[in-house]
Amino acid sequence: MYAYIKLAGHQHKVEADQVFLAEKSGHEAGSEFVCEDVLALGQGDSLKVGKPTVSGASVKLKVLADVRAPKIRGFKYKKRKGYHRTWGHRQDLQRLQVVTIQG
Secondary structure (H helix, E strand, C coil): CCEEEEECCCCEEEEEEEEEEECCCCCCCEEEEEEECCEEEEEEEEEEEEECCCCCCEEEEHHHHHHEECEEEEEECCCCEEEEEEECCCCCCEEEEEEEEEE
C-alpha cells in the first residue's frame, strides 16, 4: 500500500517502513505523529483519490533525526564596479519513517 501525503507544504509518495526526508515539521526527534492530509491511497492497480483529502485515511510517521541539507551557495556581482556578494543557505530537514498507513 502507498499513499500521497501533504507535509509541510510538499507532497510525498510514501510506502510502509519507508524512510524519507521532509521539511522540519516542529516535532521532536524520536516522537511519532499522525498525518491526516492524505491526498491519495493506492494498492496494486487501484487508486483512491481524495477531494482534496481521503476521508478516514491517515499515515503514522516517526521522526528519526533532525538533519540539514547540503549548503547552497549564491553569488551576484556588478560588472566593472568591484561589487560582489556571496551567501549560503542550509535547509533544516527531518528524517521520517512511515510506521503505518491506514485507510
